[in-house]
Amino acid sequence: MTPRPLCLTPRLLAVASFIRPTDRVLDIGADHARLPVYLTERGLCAAVTATDIAEGPLARAARTIRAHRLEGRIPLLLRDGAEGLDPADYDAVTIAGMGGDAILSILKKSPWLWDKRLILQPQTRVRDFADRAGRTPAWQVTASEGRRQYTIFVFEGAV
Ligand SMILES: C[S@@+](CC[C@H](N)C(=O)[O-])C[C@H]1O[C@@H](n2cnc3c(N)ncnc32)[C@H](O)[C@@H]1O
Numbered sequence: 404m405t406p407r408p409l410c411l412t413p414r415l416l417a418v419a420s421f422i423r424p425t426d427r428v429l430d431i432g433a434d435h436a437r438l439p440v441y442l443t444e445r446g447l448c449a450a451v452t453a454t455d456i457a458e459g460p461l462a463r464a465a466r467t468i469r470a471h472r473l474e475g476r477i478p479l480l481l482r483d484g485a486e487g488l489d490p491a492d493y494d495a496v497t498i499a500g501m502g503g504d505a506i507l508s509i510l511k512k513s514p515w516l517w518d519k520r521l522i523l524q525p526q527t528r529v530r531d532f533a534d535r536a537g538r539t540p541a542w543q544v545t546a547s548e549g550r551r552q553y554t555i556f557v558f559e560g561a562v
Pocket residue numbers: 415431432433434435454455456457460482483484485498499500501505509
């Protein structure tokens with residue numbers, strides 16, 4: 404039986420809405436890989452790579468990918484942030500559902516990320532996130548899920 408296409412809740416849907424069809428996407432901290440699977444299943448980007456710092460989340464990601472019959476379509480990488488990756492391989496980078504400090508630390512370790520379209524959804528320290536990043540977002544949108552509000556910051560890189 405063909406699996407039903409995955410649906411996203413408003414938070415990740417808002418993140419996905421900033422991906423362009425030609426983007427080669429890097430999703431850092433993918434965990435369950437719902438965002439990469441959504442983008443791949445619906446053909447919303449050129450390619451997507453999912454990373455996570457821990458084995459458990461990567462195993463979850465592999466399960467989601469298998470359930471949607473996308474084996475071999477979404478590379479899964481175990482690593483801290485974007486360490487060791489080639490900047491030339493990506494046009495857009497998503498980091499969602501992580502603390503604001505953790506996101507800024509990843510960006511500090513790999514400053515080349517700022518050259519890409521960066522779509523960031525910090526879970527904490529949201530109010531002063533852009534100030535502490537020292538950049539002005541091109542877009543800042545809010546997604547509501549019940550009473551919870553999530554802010555998505557989009558920074559335009561050189562691409
Ligand atoms: C709460 S989940 C968010 C999952 C998904 N991005 C979302 O928004 O629903 C955060 C994930 O980030 C991962 N993570 C935390 N620090 C990381 C780092 N420095 N590099 C890569 N992944 C990291 C965690 O292991 C966890 O799986």
